[in-house]
Amino acid sequence: MELRNYEVLSGEEIDIVLHKKSSGDILKGWSPEYKFQILLQGTDTVIGYINLRLGDSEKVINYIGHIGYGIDEQYRGSKFAAKACNIIREIIKDHSMKKVIITCNPDNYASRKICETIGATFIEIVDIPETSDAYSTNETQKCRYEWIIQ
Template sequence: MQLKDYDIICGNEIDIKMVSKSVGNLVKKRSPEYKFHVLLHGSDKSIGHINLRFGNNEKIINYIGHIGYGIDENYRGNKYSVKACELLKVVLLDYKIEKVIITCNPDNYPSRNTCELIGANLLEIIEIPKNSDAYSETETKKCRYEWLL
């Protein structure tokens, strides 16, 4: 898969800046992926990240999702994850992606709230099989949300 380059995608309060892209590795079962820093608008101050994974393998669809995000603790509570997802739509629409899966732990209420605020629908809460590399003592279940663009 040929991945495009992106400059800074600007919003009102935050921007996202591509910091890396990977075409993936079939041998290591890694899918193509973009990694973006979440920046305070008009600055180089990184306050978190948002990643986009391509593909529909079992691990992505069930356990890690197409989109992953995190905001540094000092900047939480400002809906920056919601705003970062909205900015990531530029990339999703560029690739003509109409739906993505976002996952989170059932007890991660801020992430669940992010999914609900962007309009994603909870599909189910599933158990992660113990033989999956997505499984850990603290990650045994996942909420699966579907975001239709």
């Protein structure tokens, strides 16, 4: 899958800026990926990140998801992660993806709320195999959400 260049993408209250691209490693199950910084709109203030993984490897579909995000603690509570998801929706469409999987830990209620806010549908909770590099003592299960892109 070809990775593209993206200029600053703007949405409600935030901008996302391409920080890094990775072509992945098929042998290790790593997908091509975009890593974006989330900034307060019109500033250089980085408040978090959002990543978009391309492709449908078992690891992406079941454990780590197509989208990962994090907001710095002092900026949480303003739905910035949901707003960033809505901005990268255009990049998802640009890659002809019709749906994406988002995963989070079952006890991460804030992330689960983000999934609900953007309209993703809860699918299930899965156990992460101990043999997977997605497994750790803090991450033994994942909630899986499906987000249909229209």
